Amino acid sequence: MAPQSRRQLSLLLILLFLLLSLSSLFLSPSAPNPQIHSPLHSLPTPSPPPNFTFLIKVLTFNRLSSLSRCLNSLANAHYDAADKVHLHIYIDHFPLDSADSDQRLNLSKQILDFVDGFDWRFGEKLVHYRTSNAGLQAQWLEAWWPSSDHEFAFVVEDDLEVSPLYYRFLKAVILNYYYNATNFSPSIYGASLQRPRFVPGKHGNKMQLDGESQIFLYQLVGTWGQLLFPRPWKEFRLWYNMHKSKGVKPFLDGMVTNGWYKKLGEKIWTPWFIKFIHSRGYFNIYTNFHHERALSVSHRDAGVNYGKTAGPDSYLLGENSVNFNLLEMYPLMDIKWYDFCFRQVVTNRIVTSSNELVNVLQSVQHKKFVLLVRLYGVPETVVRNMLCHFEGLNIRNYILVGPTSDFLIDLARRGHPVLDASSFSDFSKLSKSINFQDSTMELFKEILVVASVTRKNLELGYNTWVLDGNMLPRNNESFLDTFDRGNDLYVGKASRLLFVRSSSSTLKIWAGDFPFKIASSVETLGKPSVSTPIFFYAVENLLKKQSVEFKNIDEMHLGLDFGALQANSSSFDRDNKFIIWSSETELDLLQKQLAHIDLWFLDGDSSCSSVVCHPL
Structure with a gap:
């Protein structure tokens, strides 16, 4: 065969091969789409240690x-x-x-x-x-x-x-x-x-x-x-x-x-x-x-x-x-x-600034109510017991306020919203203008943070309960707006409770430097009794000093003192909304008495003894 004929035949064979290849690519129904069916085993991955x-x-x-x-x-x-x-x-x-x-x-x-x-x-x-x-x-x-x-x-x-x-x-x-x-x-x-x-x-x-x-x-x-x-x-x-x-x-x-x-x-x-x-x-x-x-x-x-x-x-x-x-x-x-109820858990909510605070307050508020729970001086098992009780009552509109600790971080890890008062950045500038001793300075920070959060709640239009961790509500109705509309402020030193209704009058009282005035009064108040957390003591004294009208919760018999409960367990059957005890109460005695009235909810691991699901 002539060289020219051989070249023509070679070109024809090459064209035929290309034609067959193209037809198999476009016409075959089983041809994979590389963008959809790429074999993952061919993809590179980082090497482990x-x-x-x-x-x-x-x-x-x-x-x-x-x-x-x-x-x-x-x-x-x-x-x-x-x-x-x-x-x-x-x-x-x-x-x-x-x-x-x-x-x-x-x-x-x-x-x-x-x-x-x-x-x-x-x-x-x-x-x-x-x-x-x-x-x-x-x-x-x-x-x-x-x-x-x-x-x-x-x-x-x-x-x-x-x-x-x-x-x-x-x-x-x-x-x-x-x-x-x-x-x-x-x-x-x-x-x-x-x-x-x-x-x-x-x-x-x-x-x-x-x-x-x-x-x-x-x-x-x-x-x-x-x-x-x-x-x-x-x-x-x-x-x-x-x-x-x-x-x-x-x-x-x-x-x-x-x-x-x-x-x-x-x-x-x-x-x-x-x-x-x-x-x-x-x-x-x-x-x-x-x-x-x-x-x-x-x-x-x-x-x-x-x-x-x-x-x-x-x-x-x-x-x-x-x-x-x-x-x-x-x-x-x-x-x-x-969680086990297939209820979404928001972990690691640790508030350290006002910007973070607003987001958390908006996420936890329920019917425009927010509970601020003070953890100062409260044993860990008592706090865990309270949180188990909150779960049983379906109370979720709370923020736990306390000093920096591994315990506070662990609570946040488990899905509880917390405010780290020791790291709260908003009072750092104010603290520099105060020259208190270390112990008094800690009280100043505690009061300033709780009072400032209360003010932020009022600005957002939320009613606020401030309560001590050494107490338990009897039911979830305890935190609803059951007070008469005649007053927007309720304070109890012995009860360790504060209720502030969101209104134009309370916002006016709490505006400006009111939280700072409450906190800075710690040096002039004198030392209150051990059973009275100084925050409630300071709030009541400043309200009196400024002639602000408020109701005294202690006179309303909303809470039952632990001493009365010890003397007569049947007294808990009265229409009390809270049971309250001193921070000096021995833990074993407290656990025994709360268990007697079905208010102890921890097992041997100090975790909740039950899972309570509340369908959405």
């Missing part, structure tokens, strides 16, 4: 087909080449007194043969075959004791199936919410891959999530694919050991889990962990994907939890169904938090 360790803990018993499906799904997942992912398989033994021991021995042998022959290329494979029946609780609790703060456990039961994308997601969670200091919170104990759909608090809110958030935080532990962080898990194990050794049971009133424990007892472990979470105020990371999809799916095969197979609980999120950035991790401050 050198000592980062990821352990998969598979718990199995007598379900060979379930185990095979579970292990194959784990082996088909995408793991980064530089990472070591270790597989630990825990095989529980059948009860030794079983009548069909020969059949069970044969099944155990089949499971062991399968596990021994199972190829795991991503790290070490460890098989733990028990010599006696441990049960589901021990399988979970004895599967892991972290060897360092950089070791993480992903625990799966054998009827679970995971998405090929699960590891990439969990690794991103660890890097962003454990190792990233700006996104780290000691409140987070891990991440669940199961689809959330259960609210354990009785009469809790229906689980409703917006379509935008892929991640949210929820207190409930997830047993269908749960990642555990090392430090909270160690803390739980020690807590469990202590309570179990003392014969304490994991009962938490108001929770569905009480029924679980009464029925199954020590066969299950979740009531223990739920009780622990509640006492510590911890949260779990959950995913929120459309169309009932999840990164792990339980097939709910017959076993401890299900008498017969119930089938998959959701749909597995596959590679070809991801039309969003699965590895996008949101800043922690932008993620919503929910």
Whole structure:
């Protein structure tokens, strides 16, 4: 063939190849859209610390087909080449007194043969075959004791199936919410891959999530694919050991889990962990994907939890169904938090300036009422008891005011709005013009902050209760506007109460430097009695000095003194709105007496003995 003919033939072949390539690109119905179906395993991710360790803990018993499906799904997942992912398989033994021991021995042998022959290329494979029946609780609790703060456990039961994308997601969670200091919170104990759909608090809110958030935080532990962080898990194990050794049971009133424990007892472990979470105020990371999809799916095969197979609980999120950035991790401050009632919790509200104060006051006020609760000199257990009582009464329109302390920070972490009076920036300039001794200076700051917050409330149009932490309201009606309209100011030194109704007259009284005048009078007042917090003493004296009309709460018999209660417990049956005690009252005596009249709400962990859900 002539050279020119060969060149023409070559050009024709090249054109034909290009034509076929283009036609396959545009005409093939199975051609992937790279912008929608990009394989996530090809995306680069940051490297964890050198000592980062990821352990998969598979718990199995007598379900060979379930185990095979579970292990194959784990082996088909995408793991980064530089990472070591270790597989630990825990095989529980059948009860030794079983009548069909020969059949069970044969099944155990089949499971062991399968596990021994199972190829795991991503790290070490460890098989733990028990010599006696441990049960589901021990399988979970004895599967892991972290060897360092950089070791993480992903625990799966054998009827679970995971998405090929699960590891990439969990690794991103660890890097962003454990190792990233700006996104780290000691409140987070891990991440669940199961689809959330259960609210354990009785009469809790229906689980409703917006379509935008892929991640949210929820207190409930997830047993269908749960990642555990090392430090909270160690803390739980020690807590469990202590309570179990003392014969304490994991009962938490108001929770569905009480029924679980009464029925199954020590066969299950979740009531223990739920009780622990509640006492510590911890949260779990959950995913929120459309169309009932999840990164792990339980097939709910017959076993401890299900008498017969119930089938998959959701749909597995596959590679070809991801039309969003699965590895996008949101800043922690932008993620919503929910408690056992699926009620949103706003964490870390610590007020240190007027700008922050306005936002918090507007968020907590209810029917234009705000409660300012003074925590000065109040024992921590007394404060926690009061907050449990507030939860039971559905009182949420409060701000806790106190000096800087770890306790105050912990209350904010748990979702209680607090005002750090020691760090409140607005009185710093005024403080420089005052030359008080240290003890008097602290009183000055305390009074100035509480009085200034009261003024800000009035400016916003909110009625204000100021109360001492050494008291309890009898019911939520105690804080409603029950006073006659004849007066807008009510003060009680003995009762340790102040009520200021928002009106033009009270705003005029509180305007200008009135808070400063109250605070700066501490040196001239003399020392009040121990049972009278100086704030109420100072307010009453200044109102009298300025000839401002007010009502004396002490003369209205709104409160019952603790001494009267000790003398005659039946006296509490009178129509008292508050019970009040001295800061000098011994804590044991106080707890005993409050328990006698059903006003002590703490358990042995100094946490609320019940969860009370108030539907929205």
